[in-house]
Amino acid sequence: MNHIERIKRLRGSFTEDFEAMLITNPRNVRYLCGFSGSSGTMLITCDRAVFFTDFRYQEQSAIQVGKTARIVVFKKSLVDSLRKEIKKFKITSLGIEKSMSLNLFLSYAEELKIDLIPTQSLVEGLREYKDVDELVCLKKAFAIADAAFADLMKVIKPGMRETEVAAHLEFFMKMRGSEMPSFDTIIASGPNASKPHAQPSSRKIKVGEMVKIDFGAVYGGYHSDMTRTIFMGKATAKFKKVYNTVLEAQTAAVKALKVGIACNRVDAVARKVITDAGYGEYFGHGLGHSLGLDVHEAPALNKKCKDKVEPGMAFTVEPGIYLPGWGGVRIEDVYVVKPDGLLRLTATPNKLLELDF
Numbered sequence: 001m002n003h004i005e006r007i008k009r010l011r012g013s014f015t016e017d018f019e020a021m022l023i024t025n026p027r028n029v030r031y032l033c034g035f036s037g038s039s040g041t042m043l044i045t046c047d048r049a050v051f052f053t054d055f056r057y058q059e060q061s062a063i064q065v066g067k068t069a070r071i072v073v074f075k076k077s078l079v080d081s082l083r084k085e086i087k088k089f090k091i092t093s094l095g096i097e098k099s100m101s102l103n104l105f106l107s108y109a110e111e112l113k114i115d116l117i118p119t120q121s122l123v124e125g126l127r128e129y130k131d132v133d134e135l136v137c138l139k140k141a142f143a144i145a146d147a148a149f150a151d152l153m154k155v156i157k158p159g160m161r162e163t164e165v166a167a168h169l170e171f172f173m174k175m176r177g178s179e180m181p182s183f184d185t186i187i188a189s190g191p192n193a194s195k196p197h198a199q200p201s202s203r204k205i206k207v208g209e210m211v212k213i214d215f216g217a218v219y220g221g222y223h224s225d226m227t228r229t230i231f232m233g234k235a236t237a238k239f240k241k242v243y244n245t246v247l248e249a250q251t252a253a254v255k256a257l258k259v260g261i262a263c264n265r266v267d268a269v270a271r272k273v274i275t276d277a278g279y280g281e282y283f284g285h286g287l288g289h290s291l292g293l294d295v296h297e298a299p300a301l302n303k304k305c306k307d308k309v310e311p312g313m314a315f316t317v318e319p320g321i322y323l324p325g326w327g328g329v330r331i332e333d334v335y336v337v338k339p340d341g342l343l344r345l346t347a348t349p350n351k352l353l354e355l356d357f
Helices: 003-011 026-033 055-064 078-089 102-112 122-127 132-155 162-175 190-194 237-256 263-276
Strands: 020-023 041-044 049-053 070-073 093-097 115-119 186-189 210-215 226-232 288-290 297-301 314-317 320-323 327-330 333-338 341-344
Touching: 003 026, 003 041, 003 122, 020 026, 020 078, 026 041, 026 049, 026 122, 041 078, 049 055, 049 078, 055 070, 078 102, 093 102, 093 122, 102 115, 122 297, 132 162, 132 210, 132 226, 132 333, 162 186, 162 210, 186 190, 190 210, 190 320, 190 327, 210 327, 226 237, 226 327, 237 263, 237 314, 237 320, 237 327, 237 333, 263 297, 297 314
Parallel strands: 020 093, 049 070, 093 115
Antiparallel strands: 020 041, 041 049, 186 210, 210 226, 288 297, 288 314, 314 333, 320 327, 333 341
């Protein structure tokens, strides 16, 4: 789907409360016009689209935005140029995104002197459904991450610091075409693995313990996300029990993930498996989330989200068990929901991986 079509879809969600909409969220700007720089704002009326940027991005915007919107390279200030366009179009009420900062809202309210109407995730609602172009970028981001993980498995060894492992993984992703890590890479060995979002430390990994690896690549602005928990050496009986419980929970959730089911019901399926195994209190986060231009998007697979699963949505499925003082296991894969099934974006196998040293 091209950007002009996305803008048309956004206009279809306009209400009588406002005559035009101001897009300030950088991810939403990129979704609507393709601009990937740090200074970009869009004004969208019922029949026009204007893109504002500064001198630094004059050439870049001409290439990326093209004919999607009329480009205004402001010289004095954004608000000055915006005021002129609002006056030209005789706009008296302007829809704004709920992600706008209070400081920016107060500044615009004072400078523009028109009604600013907060809107509820209009662009984010469109972004829930991935189109063909978005899937191309997602598939590439996941292919990069899969290949980088395979690279890491060839070099990881006892004695490496967690930070060193993270550096290797991020280097491998960058060398394979990732624009940046999707988020701060998580490498958690031994007892550190009991922390769901542990930060890599100077701790050296050892034979006879687990290593939880949560990471992602970015391609075309789109994020991948994958978690694997490997074992350094021959896995212990306890690790195998915990790992197989998490894998069983993930498998059951993936089987339940289909068009029409409520998101919280998918979460409940995985949670029941873990609870029945006696680990319910050690699975404290949601089962998963959507992803795309942001690594965390709506809707989410958790206890509170009652949204129905629909074709085009992409979800992480990442159950986990975290035992303080011992460690933890999380297995995460990503699926795109199709009308007749699921498309698995993660290619790396999720079976128990024991590294021999």
